[in-house]
Amino acid sequence: MPASASLSGLLWRRPAWRVAALISLPAIWFVLFYLAALAAMFVSSFHTVDELSGQIQPGWTLDNFRQLLGDWTYGRIALRTVGIAAAVTLTDGLLAWPFAYVMARYAGPRLRPALMALVMLPLWSSYLARVYAWRLILAHDGALNWLLHGLGLPAASIGYSNWAMWIVFTYLWLPFMILPLFAALERIPPSLLEASSDLGAAGWRTFRRVIVPLAMPGLVAGSIFTFSLTLGDYITPLLVGGPGSDFIGNVVYSNVGVSNNIPFAAAFAVLPLLVMAGYLLIARKLGAFDAL
Amino acid sequence: MKVSMTCLTKAAAMIVSLALPFAQAASAAEPLSAIGKGEGALNIVAWEGYAQDDWVKPFEAKTGCKVNRKYAGSSDEMVALMRSGGGGQYDLVSASGDATLRLIYGHNVQPINIALIPAWTNFIPALQGPSFNTVKGVHYGVSYEWGPNTLLYNTQKVTPVPTSWSVIYDEANKGKITVPDNPIQIADAALYLSKTDPSLGITDPYELTQPQMDAVVTLLKKQRPLIRKYWALASDEIDLFRNGDVTLGAAWPYQTNTLQAAKVPVADTLPTEGVTGWADTWMVSAKSPHPNCAYEWINYVTTPYVQAQQAIYFGETPANTLACAEMDKQQAGSCKQYHADAGASYFDQIHFWKTPLKACGNGQSNCLDYGAWQRAWQEIKG
Incomplete structure (x- = not known):
């Protein structure tokens, strides 16, 4: 009997082995490259660095965390990061609703792929190219002020500011909100909406009581993308942010790439991890993972 | 894991040094005794404008060493790059005076056999x-090469011509200022x-006690709302001036030259009050893979010849005194313009970047070290 036949026979007789064989490779990958990296980061957050020679001094000290908590600068940076991530998520949620709704409910077989292509189009070009494009749009002599000047309006001065970051982030992550929301809306059976209206619910009431609850998992799934992508970013603050625009990621980046203080960077990086863990727990409560 | 690896390496190094006393010469602790055949490649960390094709191409053609460039925007970044990946990624760095001691005490660079550098005898004495x-x-x-940090301004929008650094702390210029993002x-x-x-009794701007630092931080925090952007790379500042976002900035002569070449109305x-400045040093990595x-x-x-090219391109002053005649040959009047003939008195006016240490110059040790400077800078820019 050929070996492959005996193997498949064995796996057929023992379904548990079959599952183990399938899952083992991704599981090893996950444990080695993901969990091990996180553990290494967590451990190194208790080390320190000799400031002149730059050598990492192993050991168990809470100095990094004490410095983080003792200096309000880092609290402000953390609040700014979470705050802008929340603002971007909210804005993207509001912007995505009408678009996804039209795509799911009204667009015909020709319009829908066209709209879909429009959503995906920005993702074809490089992230950096798009951020630099916004930098040029929002610059003092840029496209925005050129337009405002043409309309006879006063020039806007929002280049290199937190407003600029909010606009650019909202633009960058909008497709990641539209797609899951569209998928959720499309899955709502039309019969439910008909039943709702047959039972006397007006359009607004149907929307509020039927459509929104059913689309909620999609909305929450999209918000996980927009929130976590903003939370972890450091390039957009670097390029379009102004004074007082540093994110957690920028502090981590400058401590790793500039001041060579990896333990301190690791300590600060624990924070977004905790924020995301909390966010995912709430998302689970809201049913974001029910459709998985 | 890391600890045991270092122990192993140390043990191995000990065994090797015990067994092969003559192998020492090959290790990084001793400088090169003669320049041998080139290795065909060279990885350098440099300031923007320090590895231009004008002199990199002829160098490659002459020596066969293919140059790979990595630009850094600050001394901190240079130090981090030279230490990254165990230190063997790069051969050379154009370190400024505020990075050099960190690299030396961190054992990241190797001693130089100055006898192999014939031009050194022609350097100004202060840089030998x-x-x-x-x-x-x-x-x-x-x-x-060396030079001053300058005040750059838009000649059309800033009147009268500024003569004091006070303009970059002035409420009237809110949103029109850029300074380097650098502790x-x-x-x-x-x-x-x-x-x-x-x-305040500040005698040396690199030797600050805590009360002096507090006063400086207060000034710089008041400056923050006036800043349009803290620039990380010279090209950032060039963009800001070109797009009209700022009209005043702390800069290097390189930005002035680049902007003037692009017909942007600026001057420096x-x-x-005096200026800070830099004096740069080429340093060879302790683990340089291509020392020749x-x-x-x-x-x-x-x-x-190359000293003059570099000086004119960047707008700085060469260490080699023989470069003066060469500069005038390449661009009439440039020797005087970039102070290559000025000598020691001009050199002494500039407060050159150096690494802040706990030890103050006056024998006391209550000054703040560079780690404290970095933390203060993060606090300032928020």
Whole structure:
């Protein structure tokens, strides 16, 4: 009997082995490259660095965390990061609703792929190219002020500011909100909406009581993308942010790439991890993972 | 894991040194005794404008060393790059005086055999063995070029011509200012305060006690809302001036030259309070994979011809005194313009970047070290 036949026979007789064989490779990958990296980061957050020679001094000290908590600068940076991530998520949620709704409910077989292509189009070009494009749009002599000047309006001065970051982030992550929301809306059976209206619910009431609850998992799934992508970013603050625009990621980046203080960077990086863990727990409560 | 690896490496190194006493010469602790055949490649970390094709291409053609460039925007970044990946990724760095001691004490760079650098005898005396690259008589690098940090301004929008650093702390210029995103920038504010508020007793802008630092941080925090952007790379500042976002900035002559070449109406000035500045050194990594090419490079860029090219391109002053005549040949009047004939008095006016240490110059040790400067800078920019 050929070996492959005996193997498949064995796996057929023992379904548990079959599952183990399938899952083992991704599981090893996950444990080695993901969990091990996180553990290494967590451990190194208790080390320190000799400031002149730059050598990492192993050991168990809470100095990094004490410095983080003792200096309000880092609290402000953390609040700014979470705050802008929340603002971007909210804005993207509001912007995505009408678009996804039209795509799911009204667009015909020709319009829908066209709209879909429009959503995906920005993702074809490089992230950096798009951020630099916004930098040029929002610059003092840029496209925005050129337009405002043409309309006879006063020039806007929002280049290199937190407003600029909010606009650019909202633009960058909008497709990641539209797609899951569209998928959720499309899955709502039309019969439910008909039943709702047959039972006397007006359009607004149907929307509020039927459509929104059913689309909620999609909305929450999209918000996980927009929130976590903003939370972890450091390039957009670097390029379009102004004074007082540093994110957690920028502090981590400058401590790793500039001041060579990896333990301190690791300590600060624990924070977004905790924020995301909390966010995912709430998302689970809201049913974001029910459709998985 | 890391600890046991280092122990192993140390043990291995000990065994090797015990068994092969003559293998020492090959290790990084001893400088090169003669320049051998080039290794065909050279990886350098440099300031923007320090590895231009104008002199990199002829160097490659002459020596066969293919140059790979990595630009860094600050001294901190240079130090981090030279330490990254165990230190063997790069051969050379154009370190400024505020990075050199960190690289020397961190054992990231190797001693230089100065006898292999013939141009060195023609350097201005102050740069033959300066304290920032020569420790206990051992040369850890070869001086290159030096210059001042300038006040850059838009000649159409800023009137009258500024003569004081006060303009970059002035409420009237809100949103029109850019300064480097670099902890060493604290020294610029300290220098300004040493003149405007003598009661603080700041004598050296790199030796600050906690009360002096507090005063500087207060000034710089008041400056933050006036800043349009803290620039990380010279090209950032060039963009800001070109797009009209800012009209005033702390800059290097390189930005002035680049912007003027692009017909942007800018000029720079050395304000009356004095200026900080840089004196750069080419240093060879302790684990340089291409040391022969590194020495070839140092010899090439210290020749009067390349020194003059570099000086004119960046707008700085060469270490090699013979470069003056060469500069005038390449661009009439440039020797005088970039102070290559000015000598020691001009050199002494500039407060050159150096690494802030706990030990103050006056024998006391209550000054703040560079780690404290970095934390203060993060606090300032928020």
